[in-house]
Amino acid sequence: MKDIRFFLLFVMVTVTLIGCGGSDEQTQTDDEVVIAPPQGFPPPLSTWQWQLKGSVNDEYDVFVYDIDLFVNSPEIISDLQTQGRFVVCYFSAGTYEPYRPDSELFIDEDFGNALEVFDQERWLNTRSEHVREIMKSRMQLAKEKGCDAVEPDNMDAHINDNGLGLSAEDTIDYSIFIAEYAKGLDLYVGMKNNVGLTDELAQYYDFAINESCYRFSECHLLAPFYENNKAVFHVEYLSVADVGDGKLDEVCAQTKSLGISTLVLPVLLDDAYRFSCDD
Structure with missing residues (x-):
């Protein structure tokens, strides 16, 4: 647990842990009951929403909100947390985006090839x-x-035409650097x-996002995540028509059995529509 708020969040999602095979071991003294922390946090099969474009829609009854770091204020983040959300x-972390407020800090030597899609x-x-x-x-x-x-995001340069000669070993080294620095700041990653x-x-x-x-x-x-009681948050980019044709049911049948939390969202991640395997 990072602080007392995460103790309270854990209590709120205890039922999720039970549903996916977790346990709530308790030890009791004369004066109190101590609840052991979960093996993974946020817990497996946590409900979630992912929105990177537009004003955040905070009306979904979900535990995890994944939002853009730069465009959202501390007040928005605090408001979500006040509602019991994990933000x-x-x-x-792996690409240059010219529209970010710190983009002028990069220098020419930092840049490789343009991304194929963006x-x-x-x-x-x-x-x-x-x-x-x-x-x-x-x-x-x-x-x-x-x-x-x-x-x-964008931590897989080694499988793309990156123009910098970045290898799988480079990706592993950088990924460990990012994870360890985040945890040093008391952030989950x-x-x-x-x-x-x-x-x-x-x-x-x-946890993983896929x-x-x-x-x-x-x-x-x-599997190294969901078999070790770590959450996997997953999105498939299907059309509304695909969902109507039963594609969502096919996706959910596979991913939910693995302990994966699945959404169907638009590619722009702008909250134009949202379907969940938890609905």
Whole structure:
């Protein structure tokens, strides 16, 4: 537990732990009952919402909210927490985004190739101490804003045409650096995608966030998380028509049995629609 608030949050989600096979071991003294902390936090099969665009819709009855670090104020984060939410703050740890408020801090030597899909973004040289100092500042910002956890994105340069010669070993080294620094700030940290390195990295991360593991037949690669009582938050990008045709039921049948919390969302993550395996 990080502080007394997480003790209260744990009590709120105890039923979730019981539902997915967790236990609430208790030891009792003459004056009090001590509840043992969960093995994984946030707990497996926690309900969640992921919104990175637009004003945050706080009306979903879920435990975890994953929102953008830069565009959301400390007040928004505090309001979510007052409602009993666990707040994860998103930032890109592996790419340059020109529209971020700290983008002018990067230098030419930091940049690799443009991303294949988002051509305004560039892969970053994650071996660079300069890049790592900027990422430390981003995680410090998350701490200052009151985030409970961070979601460092784009940590898989080694499987992309990064233009920097970044290898799997570089990714592992950088991922461990990010995780350890976040934990040093008393933040929880989630592994984003990067399923090919789950065996190497799961021990350093508190939970996982995944895009499209069902589509790419990769959900089983997240076993080092869900088999060790660590939450996996997963999204499939299906259309409303796909959901109406029964695709959501197919996805949920597989992922929920594994202990994975699945949403169907639009690619823009703008809350245009939302379907959940918990509905």
